[in-house]
Amino acid sequence: MILVDPQQRDLQRIVWKNGENDIVKTYKLNTVTYATTSAPYLATRVLHQLVKDEGQCFPLAATVLDSDFYMDDVLTGGDSLEETCLSEFPKKLEVHGFADASERAYGAVVYLKSSAGERNCVRLLCSKSRVAPLKSISVPKLELCAALLLAQLVKRVLCAIKLEMNDIYLWSDSTIVLAWIQHEPWELKTFVANRIAAIQELTKKEQWFHVSSGNNPAEVLSRGLAPEKLCSNELWWTGPSFLQADFPVPMSTPNSNDDVYLSELKTSRPIFLTLNAKEKGLLIDCLLSATNSYLKLIRVMSFIFRFIFNSRNPHSLRSGPLTGDELKVASEYLIKEVQVREFSKEISALRKGNSIPKGSNLRNLNPFIDSNGILRVGGRLEYSNLTDNQKHPIILPKPHRLTKLIFVYFHLKNLHVGPQGLLCAVRQKY
Numbered sequence: 001m002i003l004v005d006p007q008q009r010d011l012q013r014i015v016w017k018n019g020e021n022d023i024v025k026t027y028k029l030n031t032v033t034y035a036t037t038s039a040p041y042l043a044t045r046v047l048h049q050l051v052k053d054e055g056q057c058f059p060l061a062a063t064v065l066d067s068d069f070y071m072d073d074v075l076t077g078g079d080s081l082e083e084t085c086l087s088e089f090p091k092k093l094e095v096h097g098f099a100d101a102s103e104r105a106y107g108a109v110v111y112l113k114s115s116a117g118e119r120n121c122v123r124l125l126c127s128k129s130r131v132a133p134l135k136s137i138s139v140p141k142l143e144l145c146a147a148l149l150l151a152q153l154v155k156r157v158l159c160a161i162k163l164e165m166n167d168i169y170l171w172s173d174s175t176i177v178l179a180w181i182q183h184e185p186w187e188l189k190t191f192v193a194n195r196i197a198a199i200q201e202l203t204k205k206e207q208w209f210h211v212s213s214g215n216n217p218a219e220v221l222s223r224g225l226a227p228e229k230l231c232s233n234e235l236w237w238t239g240p241s242f243l244q245a246d247f248p249v250p251m252s253t254p255n256s257n258d259d260v261y262l263s264e265l266k267t268s269r270p271i272f273l274t275l276n277a278k279e280k281g282l283l284i285d286c287l288l289s290a291t292n293s294y295l296k297l298i299r300v301m302s303f304i305f306r307f308i309f310n311s312r313n314p315h316s317l318r319s320g321p322l323t324g325d326e327l328k329v330a331s332e333y334l335i336k337e338v339q340v341r342e343f344s345k346e347i348s349a350l351r352k353g354n355s356i357p358k359g360s361n362l363r364n365l366n367p368f369i370d371s372n373g374i375l376r377v378g379g380r381l382e383y384s385n386l387t388d389n390q391k392h393p394i395i396l397p398k399p400h401r402l403t404k405l406i407f408v409y410f411h412l413k414n415l416h417v418g419p420q421g422l423l424c425a426v427r428q429k430y
Helices: 006-012 039-054 059-067 081-085 139-161 175-181 190-202 219-223 234-238 259-263 282-290 294-312 324-342 344-351 401-413 419-426
Strands: 013-016 025-028 092-101 105-116 119-131 167-172 208-210
Touching (some): 006 013, 006 025, 039 059, 092 139, 092 219, 105 139, 105 219, 119 139, 119 219, 119 234, 139 167, 139 175, 139 190, 175 190, 175 208, 282 294, 282 401, 294 324, 294 401, 324 344, 401 419
Parallel strands (some): 167 208
Antiparallel strands (some): 013 025, 092 105, 105 119
């Protein structure tokens, strides 16, 4: 019974009289009326609202209301309090899945094995089958489709039952498929590679094992079985007999040298290349010629430095959005490389403690190299209250492409400002 809010009960009034001479009576419904169109939704919605409002105070009940109700049916619990209290919880839970295929159909079946004390119980959980495609496909490829179907089915089962499993065993009687699963997708041809990639994304290689055809209950799906025989088929309802063992030892995955298996492997041929070493600035020249955006140039350079750092430090990988420090390092690196190439004589003289050559265009700027190795303008502004970049701007070569990209960046950043305003904005740093 679901009560209606008192303020809304007047909207559920019914006017009624038994006969023409009877007095008209008014009835007010205080609950949600059963069998109306909205009743199923309101019943379910109220349960979810109770979980939202009171779930923190009653966590166990909230889990039942949120997951174990279908309409007005409860899927958990017991017929009596005594039966529920005496229920023995399994100490170990395992999922066993089987896959098989034939020329007509392929399918997968999943069993749940529970162990409580010395007793093991194996029961059919769910199954799924599909008709083989009209296009002719080899049986090993159909077996592969069955394995993919099993991986998808197990994934759905684990999400639905929400129980912690101790182990997951996936079985197939196809040695070719099991051998394919042990390969990387890039080693296989397209059809097989796509399905192997999906299987490896949903499961682990170590979870796949070989089972003989006689012990594979999925053959009921792939080859069919008469209804009168299905009811008494213990292999279908309880799985193969070896699942009843306390610690079943799965058979090792056999290696396959079948022609079908080998035909799906990509052939590898050695490739020999001749590399010509070029000057150090080749990378920067390529980046500068490949983009018209200063920001994109800095970001690409930052990702290159991150890749180098992660390759050298696999235990402290950097990930996520680029940080301000990473962008700053990339910007300074580009500036230093350009300065070394364009002002090599001046930088060489300053590093040796000598004065700038007389013919240099930088002589009147009194340049110096800061602690980061960047060439800057010197002068008496050192003692002013301006910022460091304003007192000692970075020196850029006039005809270089990096300088042009920086000017374009500041031009767009300042909303297409005029020549004087643009020069003023750039000279705050350069």
